[in-house]
Amino acid sequence: MNDTALTQLQEAFPSATCTQVIDTAVLDVQTDDLTTTLTALKENFGCDLLLDVTGIDYLTYPKPPQKERFRVVYTLRNWRDNLVVQVRTGVSNPKIGLPTASSIWESANWGERECWDQYGINFSGHPDLRRILNHVQFEGHPLRKDYPVDKRQVLMESDSLEAPLKARLASKDTGHEAMTELGTDVMFLNIGPAHPATHGAIRFAVALDGETILANVVEIGYLHRGFEKLAEKHTYNQVIPLTDRLNYCSSMMNNIAYVKAIEKFANIEITERAQFMRVVLGEFYRILDHLVCLAAAGVDVGGLTNYWYLYDEKEAAYDFISKLCGGRLMSTATRIGGMYHDFHEGWEKEMEFHLAAIEKGAGDSQGLMEKNRILQDRMQNVCRFSPEQAISFGLTGPNLRSCGVPFDLRKDAPYYNYDAFDFDIPIGSNGDVYDRFMIRYEEIKQSIRIIRQAMKMIPGGPVNVNDPQVHLPKKAQVYTKIEGLANHFKMVFEGVHVPKGEWYDGYEAANGELGFHFVSDGSGTPYKCKVRPPCFYTLGSFPAMVEGSMIADAIVNLSCLNIIGGELDR
Amino acid sequence: MALGIEASLGESVLTSKLDEIINWGRKYSLWPYVFGTACCAIEFMSTAAAQFDISRFGAEVVRYSPRQADMLMVCGTITYKQAPILHRIYHQLCEPKWVVSVGACATSGGIYDNYCTVQGIDQIIPVDVYVSGCPPRPEGILNALMDLQKQIESNSILIDPQARHKDFRGILDQ
Numbered sequence: 001m002n003d004t005a006l007t008q009l010q011e012a013f014p015s016a017t018c019t020q021v022i023d024t025a026v027l028d029v030q031t032d033d034l035t036t037t038l039t040a041l042k043e044n045f046g047c048d049l050l051l052d053v054t055g056i057d058y059l060t061y062p063k064p065p066q067k068e069r070f071r072v073v074y075t076l077r078n079w080r081d082n083l084v085v086q087v088r089t090g091v092s093n094p095k096i097g098l099p100t101a102s103s104i105w106e107s108a109n110w111g112e113r114e115c116w117d118q119y120g121i122n123f124s125g126h127p128d129l130r131r132i133l134n135h136v137q138f139e140g141h142p143l144r145k146d147y148p149v150d151k152r153q154v155l156m157e158s159d160s161l162e163a164p165l166k167a168r169l170a171s172k173d174t175g176h177e178a179m180t181e182l183g184t185d186v187m188f189l190n191i192g193p194a195h196p197a198t199h200g201a202i203r204f205a206v207a208l209d210g211e212t213i214l215a216n217v218v219e220i221g222y223l224h225r226g227f228e229k230l231a232e233k234h235t236y237n238q239v240i241p242l243t244d245r246l247n248y249c250s251s252m253m254n255n256i257a258y259v260k261a262i263e264k265f266a267n268i269e270i271t272e273r274a275q276f277m278r279v280v281l282g283e284f285y286r287i288l289d290h291l292v293c294l295a296a297a298g299v300d301v302g303g304l305t306n307y308w309y310l311y312d313e314k315e316a317a318y319d320f321i322s323k324l325c326g327g328r329l330m331s332t333a334t335r336i337g338g339m340y341h342d343f344h345e346g347w348e349k350e351m352e353f354h355l356a357a358i359e360k361g362a363g364d365s366q367g368l369m370e371k372n373r374i375l376q377d378r379m380q381n382v383c384r385f386s387p388e389q390a391i392s393f394g395l396t397g398p399n400l401r402s403c404g405v406p407f408d409l410r411k412d413a414p415y416y417n418y419d420a421f422d423f424d425i426p427i428g429s430n431g432d433v434y435d436r437f438m439i440r441y442e443e444i445k446q447s448i449r450i451i452r453q454a455m456k457m458i459p460g461g462p463v464n465v466n467d468p469q470v471h472l473p474k475k476a477q478v479y480t481k482i483e484g485l486a487n488h489f490k491m492v493f494e495g496v497h498v499p500k501g502e503w504y505d506g507y508e509a510a511n512g513e514l515g516f517h518f519v520s521d522g523s524g525t526p527y528k529c530k531v532r533p534p535c536f537y538t539l540g541s542f543p544a545m546v547e548g549s550m551i552a553d554a555i556v557n558l559s560c561l562n563i564i565g566g567e568l569d570r
Numbered sequence: 571m572a573l574g575i576e577a578s579l580g581e582s583v584l585t586s587k588l589d590e591i592i593n594w595g596r597k598y599s600l601w602p603y604v605f606g607t608a609c610c611a612i613e614f615m616s617t618a619a620a621q622f623d624i625s626r627f628g629a630e631v632v633r634y635s636p637r638q639a640d641m642l643m644v645c646g647t648i649t650y651k652q653a654p655i656l657h658r659i660y661h662q663l664c665e666p667k668w669v670v671s672v673g674a675c676a677t678s679g680g681i682y683d684n685y686c687t688v689q690g691i692d693q694i695i696p697v698d699v700y701v702s703g704c705p706p707r708p709e710g711i712l713n714a715l716m717d718l719q720k721q722i723e724s725n726s727i728l729i730d731p732q733a734r735h736k737d738f739r740g741i742l743d744q
């Protein structure tokens with residue numbers, strides 16, 4: 001962010017308090033000014049991407065920054081000018097709450113629903129304010145500080161989704177009333193969550209005219225396992241294994257995004273080697289994530305052969321990962337201030353071996369798929385999305401780029417020397433399922449390019465900062481020196497102390513912008529840790545994408561969006 | 571040299587106990603229904619793929635309908651929101667049926683000791699084999715399969731196989 005942006009913002013909103021936190025502009029506004037501020041930011045400052053909506057509960061916060069117990073934060077991005085703005089406002093009465101922003105951005109719909117579900121903050125005028133992550137019989141709001149982490153509530157019977165589906169159907173002008181005159185009727189169908197095409201954790205209900213979808217609602221939360229509440233009970237480093245399990249197809253990228261956010265705010269400069277390691281491994285995992293998506297999408301359109309081609313390379317890559325991290329799926333490889341440890345000897349050769357194998361495997365698979373008539377018919381011009389729609393729904397990553405929007409944090413807000421690498425950002429031309437599918441093959445090629453360059457440039461040296469307040473001391477010191485022992489003890493029991501404050505930081509993960517919003521009270525445990533998962537907002541756009549298409553189209557669309565339950569529901 | 575009845579019928583006929591022949595058939599043709607909800611399901615994908623190849627154990631016919639399967643593999647975290655669905659799927663499975671709890675989450679809630687996660691699926695349905703690990707390696711899943719095959723060997727057609735769980739009452743059984 002440049003300095004003029006901050007001055008311009010302050011001039012445009014004189015009644016708001018405008019501050020800068022890392023490279024985010026933060027506006028504190030009165031509740032009455034909220035809607036006008038948000039609208040003006042979108043219209044005049046190009047903030048057309050609403051990244052996230054979240055609440056904060058200051059009940060147990062030492063010396064809270066405001067008199068109200070709750071606060072709501074909207075995080076916006078102007079992707080053209082690399083400007084992130086957070087708009088915050090206090091909530092004096094959560095039952096009355098705030099006016100909704102869902103008429104400004106489509107993505108606010110799900111964001112505010114989650115905020116209501118987790119914090120019990122109302123949004124007046126919201127079209128569909130229901131629970132989203134927790135089940136229908138749940139009482140209370142789990143992210144409030146007075147909700148005990150282990151207070152469990154049993155659900156006896158699943159929600160039928162009949163009411164929301166009928167409401168959605170009624171709100172649409174589909175002409176279905178005329179169907180009765182033809183002696184036919186709208187059919188209601190439930191798909192998932194235990195359905196192979198919904199990958200285990202997503203459920204959707206559709207109203208059908210024949211095979212055509214008239215209205216669709218998506219139900220999520222089947223894999224809501226309380227990541228954000230658990231994170232408040234662990235030290236910063238203890239949360240890293242939990243981040244593995246967000247997007248478990250590319251666990252390393254979550255690790256990196258998480259520690260990157262903390263390091264940025266706590267002003268911890270990691271070593272050059274660690275930065276390059278994170279680039280190499282991040283891109284490697286991006287490839288693996290895309291491989292799983294492509295393999296599974298192939299299976300969903302009936303092309304099993306493709307699965308064997310692609311999964312073989314993923315399986316082989318596990319050998320490399322096991323050597324580095326000790327496990328196959330879960331990496332837990334980063335630490336605040338660097339990495340768990342350095343690469344093993346001879347890693348360059350192994351990496352090059354895997355890259356060559358992936359190039360071959362993905363190339364073979366692309367050859368099978370690209371010119372395949374069946375695949376083209378199933379995917380081309382199906383579930384098209386315009387760039388404006390995609391941005392309004394908060395899509396990021398390959399799904400956004402397939403709609404023709406060239407936004408990629410690695411280019412637009414480079415970190416870890418990404419500006420030193422020579423690589424391209426593939427974009428789609430049609431915004432259909434075919435683009436969402438093919439763009440991943442292209443991204444694999446670009447990631448391979450980046451890794452090869454990074455492997456040439458990676459310097460030697462340590463992979464961790466040399467700071468006893470951040471990183472565990474060497475074992476030799478722990479066993480021989482009293483300061484070493486004391487440091488070790490403090491690090492393990494209290495964790496890394498992060499200065500008091502609130503901030504947001506984003507990272508270009510395999511599926512889009514993976515952001516972390518922290519509130520720190522100065523201790524070694526996050527006061528609040530909110531994830532901005534790319535999948536969540538992507539899936540929010542699903543009904544708009546599939547309405548008007550056939551059921552079979554919805555199925556291929558779902559697999560090409562690559563929704564991962566772990567980060568979707570957290 | 572064949573003895574008894576086999577001697578008079580020629581070499582094309584073998585005699586055996588009915589129990590043994592049925593158990594032999596069952597244990598090498600378990601049809602899994604994979605209730606994959608989370609990360610553990612990715613390791614099941616590896617178990618099914620070429621390198622570990624679950625078909626060596628006769629269990630590769632992964633079914634997508636519980637009506638066609640007899641082995642329920644619960645791979646992943648089960649939340650309270652998911653629990654009624656798991657419960658229903660279990661009851662839709664053909665009998666005799668077996669349940670494998672794959673991974674720490676399905677077995678005990680794993681690292682998720684909190685408000686939304688069921689602390690082990692045996693609070694909802696009876697389990698025959700537990701697999702440790704977060705996630706278990708594919709070898710672990712195959713080992714569970716072999717364990718199950720051993721259990722099946724001791725079945726008898728004179729005893730209803732579901733009788734072993736007749737006293738089971740889960741939190742959703744009212």
Ligand code: SF4
Binds near residue numbers: 646647680
């Ligand atoms: S046991 Fe571990 S790997 Fe398996 S579902 Fe649970 S968190 Fe994921």
